[in-house]
Amino acid sequence: MMKQSASIFRLSKEERWPALVVLVYLLLLESMAVHYGWLRFARADGDIHSLLIDRFHVSGFDAWTYEIMTCWSPAYDIYRHPLIAFFLYPGYLLNQGLTWCFGCNVCVVLMGVVNVFCGGYALIFLRRVLRQVIGLSSADSNLLTFFFMSLGYVMLTFCVPDHFCMSLMLLLLTLWISGRQLREGRPMRVGTTVWLFILTAGVSLNNGLKILLAALFVNGRRFFRLRFLTFGVVVPVLLLGLFTVAEYQMFEQPRVDARMAAAQKQRREHRRQLEARIKDTLPVKDSMLLAKAVKAVLRKEAHEQYRRNHAKTGIPFQNTGLLSWTNKSTDRRSAFVENFMGESMVFHRSRLLEDVLRSRPEIVRYSSPWPYVAVALVGLLCVLGIALGRKDRFFWLVLSFFATDVVLHLVLGFGISEVYIMAAHWIYVLPLTMAFLLRGGRLRWLWRSVVGLLSLAFFVWNARLLTGYLLS
Template sequence: MHIFNIFKVKKEERWLALAMFAVFVMFNALVIASHYHVYTMGAHNGFWSLFTKNFRMSGYDNWSWITISGMRIHFVTTRHPLYLTFLYPLYLLNHWLIQVFGYNFAVYFMAVIIIFSAFYAVLFMYRIFREILGLKQSDSTILTLFLFSFGHILIPSMVPDHFIISLMLLSMTLYITGKKIRKGQMLTAWQSLVLTFFTAGMATSNGVKTLLAGLFTNGRKFFTWKYITIGVVLPVLLLVGIQQSQYYLLEVPQKAVIHKIEKIKREKDPKGVAEHYRKRNAWQRSHLGQPVGQGAITRWLDVSTPRTTTLVENFFGESIQLHQRYLLKDVSWNRPVFVSYSWIVNYVVEAVIVLLFILGILLGRRRRFFQMLLAWFACDVTLHLILGFGITEVYIMTAGWAFIIPIACGYLLKGLSHKPRRLLRGLLLVLTIYLWIYNGGQTAYYLLNL
């Protein structure tokens, strides 16, 4: 299987692809329309204020809009080393268009990227169910729709952040390596180079998962000089080189400019600036967990946030079902870390989904493909729940791990006899319809009332 031939839409995938494409276009259009005149203003500066004051969805960042609009870098490039390289050509084109038309196209450029990524994430997930698990077309369709009905799988398909791009790349990696495991083939060093370069380039933690995929696919043959050199070391060196080049060419000069602007602001309105930071710091101290320390790594880790409540309300809660209260609010600004559901049915649905997940793990645990998924899941549990990275808004990381739930349900379907399988299929269909109405309806309501 050639790595670049997998983007062709197959005949049996067309109706699912068309339906989901329409859904993604609709939600992206709602996001843009919510503040259309502000988002498309061709301002020559002030893009940070324009976007951050008007875009708030669960803590997802709009840094890509700001970068494409005015080449201001607010994300951490060491964690996303290829993202800036990806956005920079769009900035050059948009900068020219703003000068010609006085109109900012950044939101449209990102919408195209987000829709493209969500579209292919759907196809790759469908193919995982169909070609790797060997499920029927109807079951593969239900499980794909089940995944995208999750609250924080649906939301990344419309916000200008990297998470849906990561989901596309991770699902592509799963599809490619899953096919090779099924056929008893090896992942080549050059294929590992491409997959590691792009997955780790979008988010460094994704690179660890890609390397694990190579290890599970190739076994002991992973540890050959050719594979390690070309498939592991070379993409890492390329990404480090790209990130460092960007840092000195773009980030260092920008930091000097920002420092100058901040100095001017403090001189003009010292009380206003001080009050702003006082309120922001007070909110974060009272609402967010306490970091382990103030070091480069320890400031991102959190041991104080309760893990049990996190599991119930955020990890398996908000990730799958949006909370009615503080709907899509940002924990850094106006949402408590923990919000309880208004309806008992939400907890019932959550318990049912977690139970199906556990049963699927029991039935799929001996399959090498699913063992690889469990290793990926262990990485996310370690990073977010044990070490506490991003734990106060852990639900925005859902796109990096939640695909294991419908895949576990797929193994559960395969392991049941005829009658129980029919009952499970009906239950999954009911859950999928419910989640699409519940999460889709709340999201549309939120965007239409901004």
């Protein structure tokens, strides 16, 4: 197992120069991210949670990894990100030692190291998929990797101390492993499926489904054999589920109970004050009339609070359970053009990287037609790539990954108000789809030119805006 893991991260001779370029690119990005975080959190201690809420404002991203490395706890939503805190526990121990030695919190630097590692190998794995699985030339693989590096929320994913950079690396690792197995006609073993599922679902639970999709595409009918279904699917899903429930009961349930008790106490006090205020305005001292008046005021207050809560996040399909995370009210066409595709690739200069839960409108439009032209051109290249790759089994595996995010975000509306921050979960589909366009054909020189020009335009635009924001 250790030998296999080492071979995954060993660079071939051909990969060394591209890896050096990637390293320089990531170090430049991380230096700006560390500058942004160091000014705000170098002196942070155990009370870092409130500081993160007040001072970290980069789009809709969270910086809870800083809290995990400062005062270890499962800072993320446990049911959605069950194992992140445990994966970062060594970073917490190292930060404790370095803080004791140097007298300042170095969680910003440590998370930068994590992002350089994960981001670097995410780009290496992407290049391997292009080169070894799809079969592009070295030059074309480098070109599409550069195109990926030029996209706005790819750059930002490598900067921010959120979990998305880890997810991106694990998803591209999965595509590389499963793609090679498809090409070589080898099945995905139970052990490979289990460790990929635990790592990927542990970082972001919804991505665990993509590991099972990869196993299904690679194994075909063998996926449904009793042994594989039992030990490769059911057992790891149940174990992770049971662990997550136990983790929630141990760490989060006491905090939930305390918040509920405080909220109930506040509601009782508010009701008592409301009754006293309304009682003085009633012409007749009637308890039933008082109760009716209080109930009407409380109902109106609840409605106003509900409207404020969903003013930015939209109206859910139901306000209970997992469906409370959905959104049925946001206009899907505008969200697809401006948020899902547009902002993910090209930063909006207006309201640059503002948080939709604070000051950014749900929909922001470009002031110039050129970003729309560029995004539409990328869409056209992808459509042409789909036409050429439609008979390729690996291509359909890539599209199945994309389909899960389309259903989650555009159909159910999960996070649709700020869907661009989840771009790392799907945006690799763009270069992988365009790769089939560069794999052959008489017009390959034309497609290379278009991709090259788009990459340069995206890189210059996004890098200039991102640099100005992080260094301001």
